[in-house]
Amino acid sequence: MSGFRTLEDLPADSRVLVRLDLNSPVEDGRVQDNRRFDRHATTVAELAEAGHRVALLAHQGRPGRDTFVSLEQHADILAEHAGVDVDFVPDTFGEEAVQTIRELDAGDVLLLENTRMTDDELPEKEPEEHANSDFVETLAPEFDAYVNDAFSAAHRKHASLVGFPLRLPSYAGRVMQTEYEANTAIASREFEGDVTMVVGGTKATDVIGVMESLDATVDTFCLGGVAGELFLRAAGYPVGRDVDTDLFDEQWDANEDTIRDVLDERGERVDLASDLAFEGDDGERTEIAVEDIEEKEHAFLDVGSETVADYESVIRDSEAVFVKGALGVFEDERFKDGTVGVLRAIAETDCFSVVGGGDTSRAIEMYGMDEADFSHVSIAGGAYIRALTGEPLPAVELLERNAAGEFDD
Numbered sequence: 001m002s003g004f005r006t007l008e009d010l011p012a013d014s015r016v017l018v019r020l021d022l023n024s025p026v027e028d029g030r031v032q033d034n035r036r037f038d039r040h041a042t043t044v045a046e047l048a049e050a051g052h053r054v055a056l057l058a059h060q061g062r063p064g065r066d067t068f069v070s071l072e073q074h075a076d077i078l079a080e081h082a083g084v085d086v087d088f089v090p091d092t093f094g095e096e097a098v099q100t101i102r103e104l105d106a107g108d109v110l111l112l113e114n115t116r117m118t119d120d121e122l123p124e125k126e127p128e129e130h131a132n133s134d135f136v137e138t139l140a141p142e143f144d145a146y147v148n149d150a151f152s153a154a155h156r157k158h159a160s161l162v163g164f165p166l167r168l169p170s171y172a173g174r175v176m177q178t179e180y181e182a183n184t185a186i187a188s189r190e191f192e193g194d195v196t197m198v199v200g201g202t203k204a205t206d207v208i209g210v211m212e213s214l215d216a217t218v219d220t221f222c223l224g225g226v227a228g229e230l231f232l233r234a235a236g237y238p239v240g241r242d243v244d245t246d247l248f249d250e251q252w253d254a255n256e257d258t259i260r261d262v263l264d265e266r267g268e269r270v271d272l273a274s275d276l277a278f279e280g281d282d283g284e285r286t287e288i289a290v291e292d293i294e295e296k297e298h299a300f301l302d303v304g305s306e307t308v309a310d311y312e313s314v315i316r317d318s319e320a321v322f323v324k325g326a327l328g329v330f331e332d333e334r335f336k337d338g339t340v341g342v343l344r345a346i347a348e349t350d351c352f353s354v355v356g357g358g359d360t361s362r363a364i365e366m367y368g369m370d371e372a373d374f375s376h377v378s379i380a381g382g383a384y385i386r387a388l389t390g391e392p393l394p395a396v397e398l399l400e401r402n403a404a405g406e407f408d409d
């Protein structure tokens with residue numbers, strides 16, 4: 001159970017400062033539309049329709065990266081999803097921003113410039129320090145309330161995420177509320193039947209950490225992707241080494257001991273691929289049983305069909321399934337079978353299901369599945385992992401401390 005207040009508790013006619021997470025892929029300078037816009041649009045539309053005066057804060061990229069761009073395009077994309085006008089001001093807390101905030105009428109929505117373009121936002125600091133920054137001290141007096149909807153950034157101790165709850169009555173937005181509830185389910189709910197976790201993707205170090213901390217909660221792990229190959233390597237198969245990639249050897253060095261411990265302690269409940277797929281000489285998908293692999297000559301790009309059938313049957317017998325990471329390079333249709341096979345199996349059963357990770361959840365629309373067939377499709381990456389493993393999320397903690405009255409005058 002969360003201990004934060006939600007939009008039901010927000011007094012009418014408020015001047016609200018709302019933190020969203022609109023961090024998106026950027027290609028050739030163009031911001032790509034994605035689930036985050038659609039989800040946050042719900043919160044924005046609700047606040048605007050209720051007649052609040054709304055100013056939005058969000059970040060994009062990090063200084064030095066190609067994705068570090070202005071939020072001007074985000075305002076248009078968000079407006080389209082929310083069905084309300086979203087004005088953009090190219091300033092975060094300077095005179096222009098403050099003036100525009102003061103001119104807001106009931107139901108108006110304004111998006112302020114990328115928070116990471118201010119010096120105060122990024123350093124990870126304690127909330128008390130952020131609350132005393134120019135950024136927070138300048139904006140807070142212009143508002144009656146702060147709404148944090150940015151669950152997917154809640155693992156960061158940045159000014160716009162942890163500073164304002166010390167200065168303003170604070171509430172969780174709709175995205176924060178639903179993401180928190182679904183993603184902490186593994187820690188907070190009791191499942192009577194089997195709990196399965198599908199683990200794949202490229203960030204093996206992250207997911208192996210998850211496996212370690214969910215040891216007592218998860219009945220079966222179904223492995224694929226980079227982590228899957230590293231486990232096969234530990235089990236004695238000549239895979240999980242870099243041929244033309246730099247995905248494996250470094251993560252092997254960092255995780256070898258943990259992988260061996262997990263296999264020793266609960267090997268029978270860690271399902272590894274029995275076959276793998278690669279690009280054959282003719283350019284077609286080719287499969288090989290792991291027993292027959294003599295040397296790693298190919299980049300393996302998916303689990304094989306016997307493995308898919310095995311994982312589908314585990315899923316059909318599960319009461320809850322959590323997914324983190326794709327089982328193969330599903331972006332290439334030849335190597336979609338593992339990822340799509342498990343997602344379809346989940347969609348066809350009535351198990352409680354959560355699919356996390358920006359890349360993995362893209363497979364749902366790419367292959368024509370219906371998001372409604374999953375209990376929850378998370379828009380979070382790092383915060384999803386932390387929620388699964390029960391690690392604290394600083395921005396959520398601040399909402400809870402605010403609701404408990406810790407910062408009341």
Ligand SMILES: Nc1ncnc2c1ncn2[C@@H]1O[C@H](COP(=O)(O)OP(=O)(O)OP(=O)(O)O)[C@@H](O)[C@H]1O
Nearest residue numbers: 201202203225301325327328329357358359360381
């Ligand atoms: N065997 C493999 N070799 C190389 N890449 C792989 C392999 N299996 C899966 N992938 C890639 O893993 C990616 C998804 O993994 P990632 O670790 O980024 O997970 P995510 O949880 O979906 O995303 P994020 O944490 O970024 O939101 C996919 O884009 C897929 O192409």
Ligand SMILES: O=C(O)[C@H](O)COP(=O)(O)O
Nearest residue numbers: 021023152153156381382
């Ligand atoms: O996209 C995300 O996962 C969040 O917005 C956090 O972004 P960050 O990893 O750049 O802090």
